[in-house]
Amino acid sequence: MTANLDPLAVGHRLRDLRTRRRLTLAEVARDSGVSVSTLSRLESGKRGATLEHLVPLARVYRVTLDELVDAPDSADPRVHLRPVDHAYATVIPLTRRVGGPRSFKMVLRPDGREPDPRSHEGYDWIYVLDGRLRLVLAEHDVVLGVGEVAEFDTRTPHWFGCADDRPVELLSIMGPQGERMHVRARPKQARS
CATH class of the missing domain: 1.10.260.40 (lambda repressor-like DNA-binding domains)
Structure with a gap:
């Protein structure tokens, strides 16, 4: 190569x-x-x-x-999506552009996680395709259904996951900063 x-x-x-x-x-x-x-x-x-x-x-x-390696585009017009599996979600990049806003389809799996709000530079826009999404945004704790949208500055501590025991499908559009590491919004309680 x-x-x-x-x-x-x-x-x-x-x-x-x-x-x-x-x-x-x-x-x-x-x-x-x-x-x-x-x-x-x-x-x-x-x-x-x-x-x-x-x-x-x-x-x-x-x-x-x-x-x-910045290989030239081929003549094949098909979109080849490559999902990335995480512990509680499958993330499918819908755009391949580097450096600008990117879009993703996410399928979140119920896993019993407790909200752990984090913040980072950027802005996020979320559209629920299927299921019910729980969004914790600072002091707000809301459930979004199919067709509902949320947008927020990601410097605000936030967390999202399944609102019940069913998976949630959503679209997310975020700026390049949104792909960076999340910073914990509050310190974890020390164990006694």
């Missing part, structure tokens, strides 16, 4: 993805398992990227390998 990749072009793309997400080399190294020195050489074009580097970096940046 490295024979067809221009190290300078790939390096520029890697640096652009990292800086747009406001991540340091150390943060990317921690999350990808690729060393800081290797990341630096990849970004400067002094080292060619291999699949061993690209696969974990694509996961960290939440892009496809084609997006990571």
